[in-house]
């Protein structure tokens with residue numbers, strides 16, 4: 001029993017630390033803490049297939065506001081306070097499916113989270129140039 005509780009707590013802590021905005025999906029807070037980062041917007045309800053070059057540094061958009069999805073264009077600086085891009089360097093040339101919904105538990109890669117109801121039923125905000 002304690003092993004199961006320990007693993008459950010470990011998964012919760014890991015998920016919460018990596019994606020603190022997920023708390024708003026599983027619990028209705030009575031007050032919004034000003035220290036929580038902005039919640040990402042869903043850029044796409046499907047993953048985006050990209051060809052990656054081994055050894056090259058990429059910045060995966062975590063806020064969903066970038067117009068260069070799935071990569072960062074700096075939009076987080078004005079539209080998503082507290083969120084920063086995830087930088088990663090693939091070891092070798094590869095083709096990958098990067099998350100477009102921004103709620104993956106294995107960033108920057110799609111893990112199938114986009115198939116969950118809260119993504120499928122979400123409205124995608126209209127992209128503007130402002």
Ligand code: FES
Nearest residue numbers: 099100101110113
């Ligand atoms: S597109 Fe985000 S988990 Fe698949």
